[in-house]
Amino acid sequence: MSEAGSSPGREVWIEKYRPQTLGDIKGxxxxxxxxxxxxxxxxxxxxxxxxxxxxxxxxxxxxxxxxxxxxxxxxxxxxxxxxxxxxxxxxxxxxxxxxxxxxxxxxxxxxxxxxxxxxxxxxxxxxxxxxxxxxxxxxxxxxxxxxxxxxxxxxxxxxxxxFGPLSDEAIEAQVRETAAQEGIEVSEDGVEALVYAASGDMRRAINSLQAAATTGEVVDEEAVYRITSTARPEEIEAMVSTAIDGDFLAARSTLDTLITDVGMAGGDIIDQLHRSVWDFDLTQREAITLMERIGEADYRITEGANEQVQLEALLAALALDDA
Ligand SMILES: Nc1ncnc2c1ncn2[C@@H]1O[C@H](COP(=O)(O)OP(=O)(O)OP(=O)(O)O)[C@@H](O)[C@H]1O
CATH class of the missing domain: 3.40.50.300 (P-loop containing nucleotide triphosphate hydrolases)
Structure with a gap:
């Protein structure tokens, strides 16, 4: 256990570290x-x-x-x-x-x-x-x-x-501060993963840090991705690239893994896809096609369509576009 383990108290960190003054608010x-x-x-x-x-x-x-x-x-x-x-x-x-x-x-x-x-x-x-x-x-x-x-x-x-989503810098600053106050060791890739998985939501960042810290081990990216049920950006990119390369079955199998093993909800996959489109190594045309497909799937899922079917359709469309 961490040092905090000596007086764990099960206090929720989002309350314990809620800024008390305007000046303590990050971002x-x-x-x-x-x-x-x-x-x-x-x-x-x-x-x-x-x-x-x-x-x-x-x-x-x-x-x-x-x-x-x-x-x-x-x-x-x-x-x-x-x-x-x-x-x-x-x-x-x-x-x-x-x-x-x-x-x-x-x-x-x-x-x-x-x-x-x-x-x-x-x-x-x-x-x-x-x-x-x-x-x-x-x-x-x-x-x-x-x-x-x-x-x-x-x-x-x-x-x-x-109030927009918080910047990565604001989240990172709070994560480092909270970890230091609790005496928790967080690796650099762990901080990066916490920031990525939080997606601008400080509550999520601090809750994930607290959840990851209960193992008592160094909080690294492995722990963060597991606890937050977030795919690594590389996994999402690999799924998209295999689809664009025309290998629908491989892309679909990655999707299955994300849903079944990682435990992601379809809406979260759409969200991650959306955030990463411009970080992927895609041509402009591919990125635009992907954006269009994400928009369609997002709309249909919001309207109540089956998430997995919509995501598979998205990958199928990408695979066909390239054919
Ligand atoms: N800008 C911030 N700087 C530092 N900590 C923050 C910040 N925003 C949120 N937090 C942390 O996240 C927790 C939740 O934030 P808060 O209750 O202010 O969210 P909210 O915007 O009111 O969300 P909701 O709409 O869900 O009520 C806080 O207790 C605090 O620990």
Whole structure:
């Protein structure tokens, strides 16, 4: 076991190492700077954070609350999930109760509403009215994956921040920092694999590091690819090149291995293919054909088509194109 093994506690590292201040957040420099200036000027508007999972939206909201309220932040910050199965009315009741309750000397309290894009337009209209009703003493921070799913009247009342996937450098920095704090040894190829498998998602990077570290051995690329069920970029490239060379059966057999042995989901293979197209050693024409096929398969899989059939069809089309 690692040094951390002496007091493992089973604490989840994404919580243990969640940045507490805006300054500790990796990447998103321009966003952090703008948020910090709201705090410095003591002028926080309603905020809308949009972006993929695990990139720091919730973390930024809690860091703001810590900056505004110091040690009192928990009492002045309410975190709710809009997709609460008990319905939007329960969410609204909790907002109302919180917004009406006593303050302890602060001008406003902060309500963080996660997954705001899971609300129907009607529910969002109701939320907008609630926001207006309490805008004197409440600031809302809404978080969503797609800002386009948020109705205009809400968007126009918020300062909108788009959190993109984190850069490889940001992920790498956090992985190295966390490993050092836990006394975990990670090889260089292990760091590279963690960054690759995370694909911009810091939560995934840190969870993978923690999972790989439980073996007690050096975290290397082997361990990372196994634990994250990620194919090595070379395996994906080999599958594509054999298809383009016209050897459909060999390409299909690699695909089988990825699905059965590596345990990958079809959607993840599409994702990896998409990320790697321009890294492969392909002519421009081949890369474009591959992009087209990926687009088609992605669409069909999203619409509910069988993943393996779609991926095999993609490889078959590549093999035929070359024939
Ligand atoms: N930019 C970042 N810098 C450092 N750590 C980060 C960053 N973003 C995320 N993390 C780590 O990942 C964990 C999850 O991040 P967070 O809860 O902020 O994600 P999110 O963007 O709100 O995702 P979701 O939409 O799934 O709620 C954090 O607890 C933290 O450990």
């Amino acid at each position: 998103h420099e321009d966003i952090v700077e703008r948020l910090q200036s709201y705090i410095d000027q003591q002028d926080l508007p309603h905020l809308l954070f949009s972006g993929p999972a695990g990139v720091g939206k919730t973390t930024s909201a809690t860091a703001i609350a810590r900056a505004v309220y110091g040690d009192d932040w928990r009492g002045n910050f309410l975190e709710l999930n809009a997709s609460d199965q008990r319905g939007i009315d329960v969410v609204r009741d909790r907002i109302k109760n919180f917004a009406r309750s006593a303050f302890g000397g602060y001008d406003y309290r902060i309500i963080f509403l996660d997954e705001a894009d899971s609300l129907t337009s009607d529910a969002q209209s109701a939320l907008r009215r609630t926001m207006e009703q309490f805008s004197d003493n409440t600031r809302f921070i809404l978080s969503c994956n797609y800002s386009s799913k948020i109705i205009d009247p809400i968007q126009s009342r918020c300062a909108v921040f788009r």
